[in-house]
Amino acid sequence: MREDWKYRYDEVLKKESLLQTVNKQLEKAQVRLKQAGGQRTAAEKALKSETRDVERLEKASLTNLFYTVLGRKVEKLEKEEAEAIQARIRAEETRLAEEELARMTAELEQRRSSLLGWEEEAAALLQEKEEWLRGRSEDFRQQLNRLYEAKRRALSEGKELDEALQAGYELVESLEEAENLLRSAKSWGTYDMFGGGVIATHLKRSKANEAMEQIEYAQGLMSRFKRELEDVGGAAEMNLDYNGFLGFADYFMDGFIFDWIVQGRISDLKDAVSENIDRLRQLLHALQQRYEARLTDEAGLTRDIHLLIERS
Template structure:
């Protein structure tokens, strides 16, 4: 009977995992559709911006006009900045799209391995129910229901734990971005005091690192959003989570041309701090949920032990 119960609990876990994978895939397919559309838009923007640069660098009438009025270098620099920003935005979305496609393949593979578990679970569940009816013991029914609840709570804890890990990873990336921006701000201040080429290079080196970490963060925010699928949270939290997915866009908008200016670096710090606060809010809610489920699980297990002891004593 013990082996029979273990198999039933295993199939129950697999059935819940299957439903979880299906929900994740639904969310991932939605993300993929949105990202694909956005990638097409940014690809076009990147090509258009690069074409503008090449147009000014070539033998066009526009290039001749700006050369005559003495503003060709100024106009060319602006176009190059816009082309660079467009390329970076496209690279970010391309990385996100690739990561989502990888997650889709991973979940589809795991879903194939879980095929048929629901039917097996239903059959074994019916067999167990019939066996309990034949015994006619109320204690056996209570034990059976309690074991079901324990398996459900354990699965729920695992889901929340996975979401917590994803969120904490995103949080650690925001800390790295803030550290890079803080260093860039320090070098920027020194640069204003006449630091020269070396301080300017150091400042931009930290800004490059911040840019790279923002790309990582955007991918991780999508994964955090996916892990939160089917986990019930407050409506205002859901709004915050949805805003995660636009982070890279507003972080990079209008930033490249003015990164040498300290107030732009400070503005970027504020943006990252805001997304960090949103992540922390969701993590706090998840931690509270995890502790609540853990407490209920502890109570159910204690109740199960009591049922088993009392049942054995009656025998």
């Protein structure tokens, strides 16, 4: 079984190298085909132009009359006809070149399609040999089981890390939106403190309320992120305390002191949001590194499994 299997497996692996070669050839052929199409279009356009020049000299027209009066009609007509012939030849050459490149590209695409299944063929052969070896060697079976278990753990941790990363990225996006709204509210608040009027007050409150809604949404995302983080052995110290942020005084009382108090609340909350964003980015960077490490582990274990089967 081993010699026959090795021959079949080697033949399948050759397809991987062939596929890489065909992909490169196909990429070049597609570029050349696109260029050939442009050249054909340009040649056909030139042919139409030259044909019109000949027709203008042959028919009754101002151009015909002009060259007839000068006594150069025959000379000009011969020149235009010669140019038209050259244009026709060029158009035919570019058409044939494009057709040939289209044929070559189609052949390469067909060749590529015939090679695409090499990974599935290799996997099937590895499975075939694995089953054969499992029934004949306890040592092989134990080694393989250990590798599969390690791969399963790497995949499981990678999945949990990916889920934590996605939850974290969504949270950052939400907090960044809140940060922008608070920044806008702070700007309008500064304007409002120095006599911005009713419009400035309205815009400040509007942006602040939008920021509150966004922060409430972010708090839900934060709870989800913390749960995902716990699943991968992490923790996050994050909090957004905005109780009493925009209170009674700002809505029903006016004056520089009250505006100044509210402005301070806006600034404090924006700083809190910015601080949480910074912490999140640091956490996500560490999570991304762990996730990439698990991907590397999984790929390495897959190679080890394949090598164990191939060499046993």
